[in-house]
Amino acid sequence: MDFSFTDEQRMWRDTVFSFMDREFPRDVLRKHDQSREFPEDLYQKMAAQGWLGLLIPEEHGGLGMHNDPVMFSIFCEAIGKDSLDTAACIMTSMFTATNVSRHGTAEQRERYLAPFLRGESKFSVSISEPQSGSDAAGARSTARLDGDEWIVSGNKVWCSGAHLPNTCIAMMLRTGEGRYDFSVLLVPNDTPGLEIQKMDTLVRRSLGTTSLFMDEMRLPKDALLGEVNKGWQYIGEHLDFERLSIASSQVGNARTALDDTVRYLSERKAFGKRLADFQVLKHRMAEDQARLSAAWYLVYAAATTMARGEKATALVAQAKLIAAQTLFDIAFNGMQALGGYAQLPEYDMERYFREAKHGMVGGGTNEILRSIIAKSMDI
Numbered sequence: 478m479d480f481s482f483t484d485e486q487r488m489w490r491d492t493v494f495s496f497m498d499r500e501f502p503r504d505v506l507r508k509h510d511q512s513r514e515f516p517e518d519l520y521q522k523m524a525a526q527g528w529l530g531l532l533i534p535e536e537h538g539g540l541g542m543h544n545d546p547v548m549f550s551i552f553c554e555a556i557g558k559d560s561l562d563t564a565a566c567i568m569t570s571m572f573t574a575t576n577v578s579r580h581g582t583a584e585q586r587e588r589y590l591a592p593f594l595r596g597e598s599k600f601s602v603s604i605s606e607p608q609s610g611s612d613a614a615g616a617r618s619t620a621r622l623d624g625d626e627w628i629v630s631g632n633k634v635w636c637s638g639a640h641l642p643n644t645c646i647a648m649m650l651r652t653g654e655g656r657y658d659f660s661v662l663l664v665p666n667d668t669p670g671l672e673i674q675k676m677d678t679l680v681r682r683s684l685g686t687t688s689l690f691m692d693e694m695r696l697p698k699d700a701l702l703g704e705v706n707k708g709w710q711y712i713g714e715h716l717d718f719e720r721l722s723i724a725s726s727q728v729g730n731a732r733t734a735l736d737d738t739v740r741y742l743s744e745r746k747a748f749g750k751r752l753a754d755f756q757v758l759k760h761r762m763a764e765d766q767a768r769l770s771a772a773w774y775l776v777y778a779a780a781t782t783m784a785r786g787e788k789a790t791a792l793v794a795q796a797k798l799i800a801a802q803t804l805f806d807i808a809f810n811g812m813q814a815l816g817g818y819a820q821l822p823e824y825d826m827e828r829y830f831r832e833a834k835h836g837m838v839g840g841g842t843n844e845i846l847r848s849i850i851a852k853s854m855d856i
C-alpha cells in the first residue's frame with residue numbers, strides 16, 4: 478500500500494491547514510469554547526470556499542469529494558487539528574446534507590440543500606434518545622400519518638446544533654413495529670410543537686447540543702425524506718465515512734497536542750535543565766510519537782481502502798478506536814507534562830483533554846467499535 482500523498486493531496490493539505498491557521502486562529506477558537514458561541518464567521522468562510530459542499534455531487538451544487546475519502550480525511554485532519562468541537566461544527570451538517578442530496582426530492586433539495594451550500598442554513602441529526610444511545614434502534618419517538626400530516630411525539634437527546642438559527646433537523650422516528658422500522662423526517666427547528674433545550678455539556682461547547690421534546694408536533698406529509706421505513710438505512714449509509722472523518726480529526730488534534738507538549742517541555746526548566754532533558758519525559762514523548770504515527774497510518778490505510786471502493790467497516794472501526802485512544806493518551810500525558818499550567822484555557826491542553834474523552838463516545842463508543850472489530854474476526 479502506497480502512503481505517499483500525491484501532489485494534489487499535498488497541495489490540498491497545505492491549502493486547508495493554512496486556511497485554518499489564518500481564518501480561525503487558536504485564540505479565537507478558544508474564545509468560542511469559553512463563550513459557547515458557534516463559529517459563524519468560520520462557517521461563512523467555509524461556505525464561501527464551497528467546502529460545505531465537499532461531500533455533495535457536482536450535479537447538486539457540491540464539489541464531489543464524496544468519492545475521495547483520502548482528500549476528505551485530509552480536510553478533517555485540518556479542521557480538527559486545534560479542536561474536535563470545531564470539526565464537529567462543520568462536519569455535522571455536511572453528512573446530513575448527503576442524505577438530502579441522495580434521497581431528497583427536487584423540492585427538498587431546493588428548500589434545504591441549496592441554502593445550506595450558500596451558508597444560509599445548517600443541518601443536525603437526531604437519533605439518540607434518553608433510553609437509547611449505542612442501541613440506537615431502541616428509539617421510541619414516533620411519527621404517524623394523520624391525513625396529509627405527520628404527527629410526531631417523543632423525546633430526543635444530544636441533538637447537536639439543533640438550536641442554531643435556520644437549522645433543519647433530520648429526525649429518525651419510529652414508523653412501524655419492526656425493530657428497524659424508522660423513517661427520517663426533515664424538521665425545521667422553528668416547527669410549532671417542538672421544544673429545544675440546550676444542554677450544559679463539558680464538550681462541544683461551540684456547536685452545542687440539545688434535548689428535543691415533541692408534543693403532537695405536526696409536519697406536512699412531504700417532510701418525509703425518501704421512503705417510509707428506510708430511515709435506518711439512510712442514517713447508516715455514511716457511518717463508515719463519518720467515523721473515518723472523526724478519526725482523521727482525532728489524529729490531527731493529537732498531532733497538535735503532542736507538539737504543544739514537546740514545546741512546553743523544551744522551554745520549561747527545572748532543577749537547572751530543560752524538562753525535555755529528563756529521560757522519563759523524553760521517552761514518554763517518543764512513545765506518544767510512535768503511537769501517533771501508528772494511528773495516522775491506520776486512518777489513511779482505512780481511507781485508501783474505502784477509496785478503492787472496498788467495504789472497510791472493521792478497518793474504519795480500528796482506525797477510530799486507535800485514533801480516539803491515542804488522542805486521549807497524548808492529551809492525558811500533556812496534562813501531566815504541563816503541570817499546573819495544564820489547567821489554564823490559554824494552554825489549550827484542558828480543552829484537548831475534555832474533547833478527547835468525548836471522542837471515545839461520540840460516533841460509536843470504544844466498546845461498540847471493539848464489538849464491530851470482533852464481529853469481523855468471527856468472535
Ligand SMILES: Cc1cc2nc3c(=O)[nH]c(=O)nc-3n(C[C@H](O)[C@H](O)[C@H](O)COP(=O)(O)OP(=O)(O)OC[C@H]3O[C@@H](n4cnc5c(N)ncnc54)[C@H](O)[C@@H]3O)c2cc1C
Nearest residue numbers: 602603604605609610611612635636637681686842844845
Ligand atoms: C456532546 C454529545 C453530542 C452528541 N451529538 C449527537 C447528535 O448530534 N445526534 C445524535 O443522535 N446523538 C448524539 N450524541 C449521542 C451519542 O451518539 C451517544 O452518547 C452515544 O451513542 C452513546 O450512547 P449513550 O450516551 O446513551 O451511552 P450508552 O449506549 O448507554 O452506553 C453507556 C456505556 O455502555 C457501553 N455499552 C453500551 N452497549 C454496549 C455493548 N453492547 N457492549 C459493551 N459496552 C456497551 C458504552 O460503550 C458506554 O461505555 C451526542 C452525545 C454527546 C455526549
